[in-house]
Amino acid sequence: MATTYHFNKPIFRALLSRLFCIAMLLFFTHDAYAQRDKRMIRMAKIEVDTNQLEAYHAALLEQMHTAIRKEPGVLSYYAVADKKDPSKITIMEIYADSAAYKRHIATTHFKKYKTTVEHMVKKLELVDLNFIGSAKQPGL
Known part of the structure; x- marks a missing residue:
């Protein structure tokens, strides 16, 4: 018997959006630090x-x-x-x-x-x- 999961689409989209923002922040923060410190x-x-x-x-x-x-x-x-x-x-x-x-x-x-x-x-x-x-x- 198959299990069906139901989720709230607006909450899922908000969560996905936040995860994307966190990933971008981590990516660009690391990149900015590497570019900033070229000593x-x-x-x-x-x-x-x-x-x-x-x-x-x-x-x-x-x-x-x-x-x-x-x-x-x-x-x-x-x-x-x-x-x-x-x-x-x-x-x-x-x-x-x-x-x-x-x-x-x-x-x-x-x-x-x-x-x-x-x-x-x-x-x-x-x-x-x-x-x-x-x-x-x-x-x-």
């Missing part, structure tokens, strides 16, 4: 000759400050050294997008930095990262 984030793990740390720091700081001052696509730099081994330096670089990064590595100041430090750097590892989120104190 390129790179971490450079560097090992520097311990006898040349001071000269390396000077070259790095000059390059970082020049890039921030001259290039709107270079959003931020953070450079830190391992407390136990100061020759191990990690740099977090954030660019507006990959095009900004490509422009950056073609600049005179970046090429000067690379030439200056090439004999100081013993090891270099570049790691590209995806942004998940951030938190900071107000005003920082």
